[in-house]
Amino acid sequence: MSRDHDATDDADESGRGSDADAPAADAxxxxxxxxxxxxxxxxxxxxxxxxxxxxxxxxxxxxxxxxxxxxxxxxxxxxxxxxxxxxxxxxxxxxxxxxxxxxxxxxxxxxxxxxxxxxxxxxxxxxxAGAADSRAADRQLELARLRYELPRLREAVARDASEDVRLRPEGDGRVRDVERRIESAERALDEIADDRAARRAERRDAGFDLVAVAGYADAGKSTLARRLAGEVDDEEAFAAADRPFETLSTTTRRATIGGRRTLLTDTVGFLDGLPHEALRSFRTTLDAVRAADCALLVADASDDPADLRRKLRASLSAVEATDGPAIPVLSKADAAGADGLAAAVEAYEDAVSDLDPRESPVVDALRAPVPVSARDGTGLAALADAVADALPTATATAEVPNGGDAQAALSWAYDRGVVAGVDYAGETVAVDLAGRPDVVAEAERRLADSGSSP
Ligand SMILES: Nc1nc2c(ncn2[C@@H]2O[C@H](COP(=O)(O)OP(=O)(O)O)[C@@H](O)[C@H]2O)c(=O)[nH]1
Ligand SMILES: [Mg+2]
The missing domain is CATH 3.40.50.11060 (GTPase HflX, N-terminal domain)
Structure with missing residues (x-):
């Protein structure tokens, strides 16, 4: 599959150096x-x-x-x-x-x-800081930093100030300055979020289903996204492992999954121990996950079960809620082995039962977990079926007189991937439609119109 023309949402994907394990000489x-x-x-x-x-x-x-x-x-x-x-x-x-x-x-x-x-x-x-590679990422990072700094600055002011200021640290010029910068970063991010929402609407109008890949850092999200988009089909691709923080930007690719034309967004990994405020700053990731037609929540099945549970809990509580269904993906099945997978499923169930659905409604959106290996391809077909099943779907049939108008309507429907079958019988053409409900409805209308014109 080819990359979308605006494949990278907001970044140029320049790499950031290499070896993640060894400390640098100037460390x-x-x-x-x-x-x-x-x-x-x-x-x-x-x-x-x-x-x-x-x-x-x-x-x-x-x-x-x-x-x-x-x-x-x-x-x-x-x-x-x-x-x-x-x-x-x-x-x-x-x-x-x-x-x-x-x-x-x-x-x-x-x-x-x-x-x-x-x-x-x-x-x-x-x-x-080393991973912010776009305007949105820069703004988000700035906001997260300022939110982190503000209470510490208040403390510093309170510690070394006169009694007067100590009683009213908010009166300090530095504190006011940080507060103003927070407001301005929030406004800028609101605008970016509005742009993104508008772009999602356009993409849906063009007939795409939006699928987001989310999960803990290093869970295998990017590898899975590349694999689903058909960009990774051999072992060689595994030689170039991503760094945990290769980028702070979301990346979107085209991928046909279970027969559906999707735009697949790879997101920034979650980390345990980040305060709520910091997480909220990274809203392009959270928005992409929440607003997706289907979210894939990737967790590394080869992790030790206690780690897996901790990371899942952190990821699910960061996501909080999704508009659509969420499919838990237990990745790296090849490395986990059969026993490891069984333990991973148990850890997954424990993590879900740790969460209160009132605080994390996403737990109610979860489908059955699907084990996959992006490395050897295990489970990818089952995952594709699960995605197709989770996406909003409508079906319809139309039978119209064959002719130029019908062909134009049919071609419109083909372009949006909703033609499930076509049958030419004499003067008429029968079309089976299946796909995004709004697109199917529009295709049905166009076909009907083509039949009513002289
Ligand atoms: N054994 C195995 N390793 C994998 C698989 N998928 C990803 N990895 C490795 O896990 C590491 C993290 O993968 P990556 O896709 O960058 O994770 P991300 O941080 O969630 O995007 C890399 O070293 C990958 O090569 C898999 O299916 N099997
Ligand atoms: Mg990644």
Whole structure:
């Protein structure tokens, strides 16, 4: 399948360097700090994200404990962290979780002077910074940053200001400035969102079904989208793996799926631990998923079940709601194996039952999960059937006198992919229509008109 003429929604797809695993030579030395309530903290993901953002992880401090209001970590651990950071010459501490503005400043005061305190949301913003490659992405990133900064700026102002300002931090010029910039970024994004909505309407008018591919970072979304669009048909394509944050823009391709002409939008991956505000900033992804005629929610079946459950929960609660049906796709079935797939289905069901449908109505839109491998092609036919089944469909038949007008109407219907069958019998032509309801209705009207003209 060929790319849509405006294949890339808002980006030129220039790559961003190469090796995601090895820290760069100029990487900033950092210590990872993690705390968890139940299980001992697993720092695999935060370490990978840190490296992807340009840090070299030179040490780690972790703790099983409830959250400390002052430092996040308990005081003793926070002091260990301070000593370790000094010993290894860390320039940053990367905290696997969110820190309140107060915790960020307290930890910063405790650490050697000049050590940056980077919590998970801030790390994500740093990652995204290298991936913003379009006007929409830039604006979204700016908004997410400003929303992150505002409460921290308020805290900073309150900390070093006179009593007067401390009582009314919103009166501070810097705070007002950030607030104004937030408003202006929101306005700009509203306009972009309106443009996108108008473009979706045009695409639907042209007879396309809109399918969006969403899911956690690295779930296999882009590979699946390329495969469904017929761009990947051999193992070689797997050599060039995408980086987790290769782009912050959505990309749309044409793909015929289950006989339907679709525009398939590949979206930005979700990440666990991002506050709601930050997620809302990335609305081109959320809008594309919510407004799709069918959304594919991709989850990596080869992940450890606990990880899979966590990532699914994060993705589903980020999506919140969809206008149409959503199909859970358990990807990388080849790597998961039969036992892994069974465990993945269980993890999927657990993740769904963790969510409250009142807060995440998307759980009510979910169809049965479909296991696929974009690598060896397993399950792609079943996925195509599931998509065709999920898309809004109407059928109709028309029998009209054959002639120039009928042929023109028929050609219009062919162009929009709604002709399921044609039967010429003597002077008449019988047409079976199936596809998008609005397009089928229009095709039916055109055919009827062709029959009524002399
Ligand atoms: N074994 C296997 N690996 C896959 C499959 N699909 C994607 N991958 C790999 O998973 C990684 C992430 O894929 P990508 O499509 O970039 O994920 P995205 O971040 O969700 O867009 C890459 O290294 C892919 O080669 C699959 O079906 N099987
Ligand atoms: Mg991708």
């Amino acid at each position: 900033t030395p950092a210590v990872v700090a993690a705390r968890a309530d139940g299980e001992p903290p697993d720092t695999t993901e935060i370490r990978e994200l840190a490296v992807a953002a340009g840090y070299a992880v030179v040490g780690e401090v972790s703790q099983r404990r409830r959250e400390d209001p002052t430092y996040g970590l308990g005081r003793g651990k926070a002091e260990d962290l301070m000593r370790l950071a000094a010993d290894v010459g860390a320039e940053a501490v990367i905290y696997d979780g969110g820190l309140s503005p107060g915790q960020t400043f307290s930890l910063g005061d405790l650490l050697p002077t000049g050590t940056a305190v980077i919590d998970r949301p801030r790390l994500a913003l740093e990652l995204f």
